[in-house]
Each structure stands twice: as structure tokens, then as C-alpha cells.
Amino acid sequence: MGFKTLSLTAVGAAALVAPPSQTAAPLTVRHGIFDGVKEAFSQETTILDEDRVTPFDRWLGIDVRSDESQGQAEAFAVPDDFVDSMDESNYVFVDLPKPMGIVFEENDPGTGGVFVASLAEGGAAEADASLKAGDQLVAVAGTTVKGADFDACLGAIQASSGAATRLVFFRGPAPSLYGSLGASDEWMAEFMGKHASAPASAPAPAPEPAPAESA
Numbered sequence: 001m002g003f004k005t006l007s008l009t010a011v012g013a014a015a016l017v018a019p020p021s022q023t024a025a026p027l028t029v030r031h032g033i034f035d036g037v038k039e040a041f042s043q044e045t046t047i048l049d050e051d052r053v054t055p056f057d058r059w060l061g062i063d064v065r066s067d068e069s070q071g072q073a074e075a076f077a078v079p080d081d082f083v084d085s086m087d088e089s090n091y092v093f094v095d096l097p098k099p100m101g102i103v104f105e106e107n108d109p110g111t112g113g114v115f116v117a118s119l120a121e122g123g124a125a126e127a128d129a130s131l132k133a134g135d136q137l138v139a140v141a142g143t144t145v146k147g148a149d150f151d152a153c154l155g156a157i158q159a160s161s162g163a164a165t166r167l168v169f170f171r172g173p174a175p176s177l178y179g180s181l182g183a184s185d186e187w188m189a190e191f192m193g194k195h196a197s198a199p200a201s202a203p204a205p206a207p208e209p210a211p212a213e214s215a
């Protein structure tokens with residue numbers, strides 16, 4: 001049995017209004033079988049981005065997330081080569097005499113700072129064997145040079161005095177040291193206060209041999 005439809009253009013207004021009756025039975029409101037479904041779909045609900053992505057979408061590599069959420073994810077994306085610059089274990093301390101035998105190179109001008117490009121063969125840095133290509137220079141003799149240009153870093157090394165100069169390096173890529181992923185100024189100031197100018201621990205002198213006893 002098909003559903004009956006009612007056209008307002010074919011039926012007069014009088015036909016839509018039943019005359020009042022004193023003996024009429026009380027009006028009973030009956031809900032249709034589709035009323036609950038209609039109410040469920042008419043409610044204002046927020047569809048979360050994770051609900052938009054189905055297993056089939058993931059299998060096909062389709063990303064149906066909103067542009068706003070994708071932009072936020074890209075803004076806070078952490079690169080695969082990220083190294084925590086607020087972890088003291090990712091820093092290297094060396095005390096080198098001059099000439100040190102380090103070839104420095106500037107980072108991108110947007111970040112500043114210099115890094116170790118290579119070590120001169122037979123130089124003090126190569127003999128020390130603590131540094132590697134890519135290490136980011138952070139401090140020279142207690143002076144923070146993080147983000148400084150090439151001339152400022154070289155000038156700090158030249159101005160240092162003493163038989164050896166303490167250098168502090170961050171072992172990680174420049175994006176992990178600078179920008180939103182880098183260490184906070186407060187952390188870096190505290191770290192520099194503890195380590196930047198501290199002398200390297202010198203090896204204990206070898207004990208002198210005891211004099212031979214005469215027979």
C-alpha cells in the first residue's frame with residue numbers, strides 16, 4: 001500500500017480545518033515511525049576530524065580532515081631528525097688551544113649561528129676527536145654566540161685568552177636549536193650559567209714512581 005500525499009494547492013483551506021465537535025474523542029498525538037530519525041538528523045552536532053577519516057580513506061591514502069586542522073598539524077609537526085635542545089646530554093664541551101683547526105660555516109640567515117663544516121687535518125680539534133661535522137656553536141669562553149653571525153663568532157674566539165678556550169656545541173640540526181622547536185631563553189641562560197665557562201676536567205696527573213730502595 002503506497003503512501004498518500006496531500007497537496008495544499010488542490011485542497012481548500014476549509015477542508016484542512018475540521019469543525020469543532022463536543023462529542024469528539026480526545027485528540028491523541030501519534031508519532032510517525034520516521035519522527036525519531038528526523039529528530040536525530042536535525043540536531044546540530046559537531047563532526048570531529050578523526051570521525052571523518054574512515055579505514056577505507058586511510059587505506060587509499062585519502063585525507064578528509066579540514067584545512068584548518070591540517071594547517072595546525074603542519075605548524076606543530078616535528079621533523080624526523082629532531083634533537084631536543086633542552087636536554088643537556090645533546091651538548092658537547094671542548095677546551096682547545098689556538099689555532100683550533102675548525103672550519104665553521106654559517107647557517108641560513110633566517111636563523112643565524114655557525115656550525116662545524118669540517119675539521120682541519122692535524123689540527124687541535126681533530127686530535128681532540130670530540131667534535132663532528134654539523135655541531136652547532138653555542139658559546140665561546142662563557143659568551144653565548146647562539147644565533148650570532150660568522151664574524152661575531154670568530155671574533156669571540158679570537159678575543160678569548162688563556163692556553164685553551166672552552167667551546168660549547170649543540171649536537172643536532174639547526175631547526176632543533178632555533179625557532180619554535182629550540183630551547184627557551186630561560187633554559188639556555190640557566191644552562192650557560194652552569195657550563196659555558198666551566199673549565200674542562202683535567203686528567204689526574206700520573207703518580208711519580210717511588211724511588212728505588214738501595215740494597
